[in-house]
Amino acid sequence: MQWQLKCPACGIEEVEQGAGPDHEAVTVHPDRDSHGSPLGTRGGYVSVELTCAAGHGFDFVVSNHKGAEFVGVVPRT
Structure with a gap:
């Protein structure tokens, strides 16, 4: 799947x-057991800084906490 x-x-x-x-x-952001993820989730996460050809910046985020995995895209301000 991709x-x-x-x-x-x-x-x-x-x-x-x-x-x-x-x-x-x-x-890589270690698991601090807080809601520090840009997705609003608890636990650790990985963020990848990306920019589109038009110049918009955003982060691709993969986070996890206690068996739950989350994937999201967050605009950068």
């Missing part, structure tokens, strides 16, 4: 990782 991400602001399919090296676009 999905292609689209920009949440304009729907364009051309999406790239952050402006720097690819490995700097990915951040």
Whole structure:
């Protein structure tokens, strides 16, 4: 199963990782058992900084807490 991400602001399919090296676009946030995820979930999460060809920034987020997994896209302000 797979999905292609689209920009949440304009729907364009051309999406790239952050402006720097690819490995700097990915951040692992350890499980602090708080609601710190951009998705509003508890526990740890991984975020990937992305930008569409039109310049809109957003994060692809994968979070987990006690057996529940969540995936979401969050616009960056």
